[in-house]
Amino acid sequence: MPDSLTGLELRSTVSSDGKLTLSLEPVTLTPPGPDEVVVRVEAAPINPSDLGLLLGPADMATLEPGGTADRPTLTAAIPQARLGMMKARLDQSLPVGNEGAGTVVQAGENVAGLLGKKVGMIGGAMYAQYRKIAARDCIPLPEGASAADGASMFVNPLTALSMVETLRMEGHKALVHTAAASNLGQMLNRICIADGVPLVNIVRSEAQAAILRDIGAQYIIDSSAEDFREKLTDAIAETGATLAFDAIGGGRLVNAILHAMEAAANRNATEYSRYGSSTFKQVYIYGALDLGPTELDRGYGFAWSVSGFLLTPFLIKLGMEGALRLRARVAAELTTTFASHYTATISLADVLDPAVAAAYAKKATGEKYLIDPNR
Amino acid sequence: MPDSLTGLELRSTVSSDGKLTLSLEPVTLTPPGPDEVVVRVEAAPINPSDLGLLLGPADMATLEPGGTADRPTLTAAIPQARLGMMKARLDQSLPVGNEGAGTVVQAGENVAGLLGKKVGMIGGAMYAQYRKIAARDCIPLPEGASAADGASMFVNPLTALSMVETLRMEGHKALVHTAAASNLGQMLNRICIADGVPLVNIVRSEAQAAILRDIGAQYIIDSSAEDFREKLTDAIAETGATLAFDAIGGGRLVNAILHAMEAAANRNATEYSRYGSSTFKQVYIYGALDLGPTELDRGYGFAWSVSGFLLTPFLIKLGMEGALRLRARVAAELTTTFASHYTATISLADVLDPAVAAAYAKKATGEKYLIDPNR
Numbered sequence: 001m002p003d004s005l006t007g008l009e010l011r012s013t014v015s016s017d018g019k020l021t022l023s024l025e026p027v028t029l030t031p032p033g034p035d036e037v038v039v040r041v042e043a044a045p046i047n048p049s050d051l052g053l054l055l056g057p058a059d060m061a062t063l064e065p066g067g068t069a070d071r072p073t074l075t076a077a078i079p080q081a082r083l084g085m086m087k088a089r090l091d092q093s094l095p096v097g098n099e100g101a102g103t104v105v106q107a108g109e110n111v112a113g114l115l116g117k118k119v120g121m122i123g124g125a126m127y128a129q130y131r132k133i134a135a136r137d138c139i140p141l142p143e144g145a146s147a148a149d150g151a152s153m154f155v156n157p158l159t160a161l162s163m164v165e166t167l168r169m170e171g172h173k174a175l176v177h178t179a180a181a182s183n184l185g186q187m188l189n190r191i192c193i194a195d196g197v198p199l200v201n202i203v204r205s206e207a208q209a210a211i212l213r214d215i216g217a218q219y220i221i222d223s224s225a226e227d228f229r230e231k232l233t234d235a236i237a238e239t240g241a242t243l244a245f246d247a248i249g250g251g252r253l254v255n256a257i258l259h260a261m262e263a264a265a266n267r268n269a270t271e272y273s274r275y276g277s278s279t280f281k282q283v284y285i286y287g288a289l290d291l292g293p294t295e296l297d298r299g300y301g302f303a304w305s306v307s308g309f310l311l312t313p314f315l316i317k318l319g320m321e322g323a324l325r326l327r328a329r330v331a332a333e334l335t336t337t338f339a340s341h342y343t344a345t346i347s348l349a350d351v352l353d354p355a356v357a358a359a360y361a362k363k364a365t366g367e368k369y370l371i372d373p374n375r
Numbered sequence: 376m377p378d379s380l381t382g383l384e385l386r387s388t389v390s391s392d393g394k395l396t397l398s399l400e401p402v403t404l405t406p407p408g409p410d411e412v413v414v415r416v417e418a419a420p421i422n423p424s425d426l427g428l429l430l431g432p433a434d435m436a437t438l439e440p441g442g443t444a445d446r447p448t449l450t451a452a453i454p455q456a457r458l459g460m461m462k463a464r465l466d467q468s469l470p471v472g473n474e475g476a477g478t479v480v481q482a483g484e485n486v487a488g489l490l491g492k493k494v495g496m497i498g499g500a501m502y503a504q505y506r507k508i509a510a511r512d513c514i515p516l517p518e519g520a521s522a523a524d525g526a527s528m529f530v531n532p533l534t535a536l537s538m539v540e541t542l543r544m545e546g547h548k549a550l551v552h553t554a555a556a557s558n559l560g561q562m563l564n565r566i567c568i569a570d571g572v573p574l575v576n577i578v579r580s581e582a583q584a585a586i587l588r589d590i591g592a593q594y595i596i597d598s599s600a601e602d603f604r605e606k607l608t609d610a611i612a613e614t615g616a617t618l619a620f621d622a623i624g625g626g627r628l629v630n631a632i633l634h635a636m637e638a639a640a641n642r643n644a645t646e647y648s649r650y651g652s653s654t655f656k657q658v659y660i661y662g663a664l665d666l667g668p669t670e671l672d673r674g675y676g677f678a679w680s681v682s683g684f685l686l687t688p689f690l691i692k693l694g695m696e697g698a699l700r701l702r703a704r705v706a707a708e709l710t711t712t713f714a715s716h717y718t719a720t721i722s723l724a725d726v727l728d729p730a731v732a733a734a735y736a737k738k739a740t741g742e743k744y745l746i747d748p749n750r
Contacts, residue, residue: 053649085674088641088648249673266463273463274428275685288673296669298624298660299460302685308677310650 002106005029005038007129008373010348011093012054014078014086020058022074022352023067025093029132034108037135039119042147044100044126045340046351046360046369047155048247048287054096054351056089057082057291060361063354074352097126097371101141101150111135120150127348129373139331151370152183152340155311157330159286160188162314163245164197165322170282174198174239176232176257179247179289180220181208183340183368189215190337198239202232202253211366223253229260237264244283245309250290254283254306255297262300276301284309289363342370377481380404380413382504383748385723386468387429389453389461395433397449397727398442400468404507409483412510414494418526419475419501420715421726421735421744423622423662429471429726431464432457432666435736438729449727472501472746476516476525486510495525502723504748514706526745527715530686531559532705534661535566537689538620540697542572545657549573549614551607551632554622554664555595556583558715558743564590565712573614577607577628586741598628604635612639619658620684625665629658629681630672637675651676659684664738717745 008024015021032038046054058076067073078086099122107115119138125131141150167175177188180201192199193216200219203209209220219235221228235241242265244257258281265279281300286309296306315323330338343359346369350356360369381403388396407413421429433451442448453461474497482490494513500506516525542550550567552560555576567574568591575594578584584595594610596603610616617640619632633656640654656675661684671681690698705713718734721744725731735744 088644255668269463276683278688285673286677292672293630294671294673296671296681298663298669298683302661302683303688305680305682306671307680307682308651308673310677313653313678 002031002038004031005106005130008348009125009128010096010351010373012056012096013093014056014083014090016090018078018080018083020056020076020078022054023093024071024348024352027128027130029130032106032108032132034110035135036108036132037104037111037114037119037138038106038130038132039102039121039138040105041100041126041128041131041373042102043151043345044097044371044373045152045342046371047098047152048289048363049155050096050098051361051363052288053094055357055361056086060358063357065352065354072349072352074354074357095125095128097128098122098124099152099154100126100131101147101153102131102374103147104138105130108135114138114140117141118145118147118150120153122154127351127371127373129348139327142331142334145334148342148345148370149335149339152368153330153334153338156184156187156340157338158315158326159311160184160191161326161329162311162318163188164191164195165318165326166284166314167197167243170243172241172243172282174200174236174241174243176200176202176236176241176244178202178244178253178257179204179287180217181211181366182247183366184247186211186215187338189217193217194337198241200232200235200239200241202257208366229256232256233260233263236260237267242279242281246283246285247287248290249285249288250292250294252295254285254294257283258296258300258304258306273301276303278303280304282307286310340368343367345370345372345375347371347375348373377406377413379406380481380505383723384500384503385471385726385748387431387471388466388468389431389458389464391465393453393455393458395431395451395453397429398468399446399723399727402503402505404505407481407483407507409485410510411483411507412479412486412489412494412513413481413505413507414477414496414513415480416475416501416503416506416748417477417522418720419472419746419748420527420717421746422473422527422530423664423738424530425471425473426736426738427663428469430732430736431461435733438732440727440729447724447727449729449732470500470503472503473497473499474527474529475501475506476522476528477506477749478522479513480505483510489513489515492516493520493522493525495528497529502726502746502748504723514702517706517709520709523717523720523745524710524714527558527743528705528709528713531562531715532713533690533701534686535559535563536701536704537686537693538563539566539570539572540693540701541659541689542618545618547616547618547657549575549611549616549618551575551577551611551616551619553577553619553628553632554579554662555592556586556741557622558741559622561586561590562713564592568592569712573616575607575610575614575616577632583741604631607631607635608638611635612642617654617656621658621660622662623665624660624663624669625667627670629660629669632658633671633675633679633681648676651678653678655679657682661685715743718742720745720747720750722746722750723748
């Protein structure tokens with residue numbers, strides 16, 4: 001029987017009087033069950049999807065460091081207006097971190113073969129020095145791959161693959177993607193090029209366009225350009241895209257995409273269709289880079305749908321076999337199609353440093369931070 | 376071979392310089408084909424779904440009568456900003472009127488049995504003294520039913536029935552409906568009571584609530600009341616409604632419904648779900664009583680969808696057998712479940728009267744105008 005292990009774990013707490021506190025708590029893990037492993041976490045990314053739980057809707061202007069050098073804390077105020085949305089998590093000390101990678105240091109009897117192996121993991125609570133987890137939520141990394149290589153092998157790769165799976169399941173011909181120069185967007189370009197799926201990339205600057213040109217993207221539309229709407233309509237008409245995935249959420253970009261799809265559908269229309277085209281247009285919102293409201297002016301008939309998209313329910317809908325097929329592709333193409341690049345590697349204590357927090361909370365496209373909890 | 380018949384037909388034209396013109400044009404009908412009939416139109420409703428084609432986005436403050444007593448016209452200005460949306464219909468003289476009823480005055484050889492019968496019809500161009508139409512787009516009215524009884528037997532009855540069909544197809548338990556005291560909303564209440572489907576009615580005034588109480592509606596929520604959101608959440612929690620049909624479109628009501636559904640889903644949640652509940656919430660927008668943008672703050676997780684809803688594509692999806700089943704129910708319950716009440720019966724010339732136009736364009740809940748083109 002292996003010993004109990006103790007390590008620090010990052011916790012996020014929102015108090016009922018409106019204060020966010022990040023802290024590092026010592027946690028002692030009991031030995032793994034027969035189908036479990038304990039992993040020393042060596043790399044865990046800060047994804048946009050982690051920030052909601054980590055920082056909540058905190059006012060970033062109020063960040064304040066506290067605690068001791070060994071056990072630092074970081075606090076911030078939550079605006080009163082946003083506290084209502086936090087009701088279900090108030091006064092609970094919550095672990096954070098969707099995914100990560102590291103070395104198996106203890107293994108249950110049924111999974112003893114994993115001992116000493118490097119694995120990627122999904123399941124939350126990854127911003128910790130040790131993570132006990134079911135072996136089925138781990139994937140052994142290919143020979144020669146580092147923990148950093150395997151840290152982001154679930155959320156972004158499976159989300160990008162799910163977009164192409166959705167296209168096939170729902171019978172679309174081409175895809176529109178926003179915030180397209182993101183880590184995920186770059187993966188999506190490599191997938192679509194390999195699979196022959198036309199992809200219309202919407203970016204917000206020339207610098208982002210350059211990133212995608214280097215990958216070989218064919219359709220890159222800059223939303224900051226004056227002829228954005230015409231160019232978008234042209235690309236949609238050419239590809240026949242009737243499906244879009246949007247990482248931004250707030251504002252009028254979803255609306256602009258639906259207008260462009262409708263205009264493209266009507267380009268060849270021979271008579272006036274009073275209720276809009278019969279071409280069905282679907283936009284999935286999977287992120288919230290803009291927390292403002294989504295505005296839909298509905299000037300594109302009635303054949304449209306705007307929906308939330310979340311990875312886990314989609315994988316359940318796809319079924320076990322499909323999900324395993326996607327995982328196998330990620331493992332096989334880990335350092336090519338699904339390679340991630342990080343702006344910086346930081347320690348758990350760094351996560352609680354106000355200057356560092358201000359940087360990773362910006363969610364700047366192309367920037368991504370990696371935590372090494374054992375640094 | 377019957378003679379050619381000539382009658383007046385209402386036309387709507389939007390010119391490329393931004394002027395709407397309504398006029399009455401004499402139209403001569405060639406004799407019906409073997410499977411066609413010619414119907415003397417005696418009743419055709421002005422539905423909200425007709426107004427878009429009839430008036431476009433005209434500025435109602437600029438209505439101006441013109442023409443002669445026999446051949447009146449009505450003109451109005453279209454705001455420049457809205458002219459772009461009209462591109463596909465510019466400078467075309469378009470007939471108007473989705474549905475109507477009247478007496479068959481000529482019948483093709485295969486459908487001679489319809490001669491002299493009263494029928495309800497769907498297919499556009501009903502604001503006319505005569506309408507030539509395929510017999511399959513007509514339903515003979517039950518014995519004793521008047522043209523007024525049969526005038527609205529397609530759009531509202533089939534839309535209301537389609538809502539309940541959608542509920543069954545998509546596996547929901549209960550339904551939310553807005554503008555619920557409308558003619559359609561009243562039908563929906565009678566259907567849901569007969570079929571045992573829980574229905575949450577959202578109305579905008581106590582007077583509208585009273586209309587629904589008289590029908591026997593169980594859940595009536597007044598959106599003008601201070602405790603609207605709590606009451607709506609209570610009713611949704613009690614019924615388990617995860618599907619809504621919205622006639623209004625613009626503003627924040629769709630958003631409020633999604634929030635209430637999410638709050639109801641979370642009432643019994645035992646732990647914090649960071650991405651929102653897994654309960655899927657669907658709102659269909661089928662009308663546009665408010666032409667403003669739909670605002671979605673997305674504060675209800677990712678398991679939601681907001682979509683346009685249009686009757687004809689839905690009936691195609693339902694299939695021929697299903698569509699005929701719905702039609703048969705409408706015919707059987709025409710003067711009970713599907714009875715319509717009209718504010719006033721007007722002539723074709725009245726449609727072009729500025730004062731009358733101002734009244735029917737208001738789309739006041741519970742008010743509906745009937746045109747008798749042969750008056």
